[in-house]
Amino acid sequence: MVEAYNIFSIRVPGFEADDIIGTLALKGSKAGYHVVIVSGDKDMMQLVSPKVEMLDTMKNKRFGTKEVEEKFGVPPEKVIEVMGLMGDSSDHIPGVKGVGPKTATELIQKYGSIDGLYESIDEIEKKKLKEKLVQDKEKALLSRRLVTIDTEMELDCSFEDLQVRPSKNEDLKKLFSEFEFSSMLSGLDNESDEEEKSLSLFINPMKQY
Known part of the structure; x- marks a missing residue:
């Protein structure tokens, strides 16, 4: 059906569609294009920049850098840090058990990254929160890796192909x-x-x- 509609498609073994989209978005923005990613997947918000927007057609809403920061409390490049802590059950991303969006945002706002958080773990005053963070450190690091979109793929296509x-x-x-x-x-x-x-x-x- 896609071929009959003459829609150019890209398939790369070992990579997800998100990685292809991320690579094209970055490539396009560097080439001077204004890129609009049509998706409702919040993972995609990490790709937003002054030249890259996300359009959620289900909510009929565009997300620029301002809207992403309003939603996550951090700029787009920090979205992976917040999601690494809070996880995402819809994508089977574990995160740190018991840490929700509000706490994750507050921690990243204060420490800048998951790495920065664990470097200063002794500063966490809430005993239960500290225990959760220590116990699920590997899950937090894994989750951040899982939600990070690859933007450096080698793609054998040009913008004219698209x-x-x-x-x-x-x-x-x-x-x-x-x-x-x-x-x-x-x-x-x-x-x-x-x-x-x-x-x-x-x-x-x-x-x-």
Whole structure:
């Protein structure tokens, strides 16, 4: 289906989609493009910068550096530190047991990083919190590593490869017929004219901001 829609796709064994997105986002921002990452995954907020935004379509909200700091209490580059402590059950990231977002944020605001926190662990006055941190130190370090997105992948593609292109309508018709997507099949011809108009916004070489 993706091929029929003529959408360029990238697959790299041993890497997650997040790593590919992160690498392209950094590469694009360094090249002078304004990058918008379409995702609702809060892990992606670590990638936000003056030239990289995140668009959460489920909440219809854009996240720039200001919005990320409002959400996490720290700038984007510190998001991995907070998430390393608080974990993320939806992604099976353990974090430190009993440490939630508020405590994690306060600790990173004070100590700057997980490393800085453990270097000053004797300063933690709350006995139970200190015990939790000491007990789950390895989990905190592992969790930070797990949530860190690789932005240095070697990708064999150019920005021109990523441009929007017209769909392969004949291939789509075959697929829609095969899977009995009747409504999509009937609307395909009507969409073609609209698609050509829409593509005029994207089909030309990408403009830099």
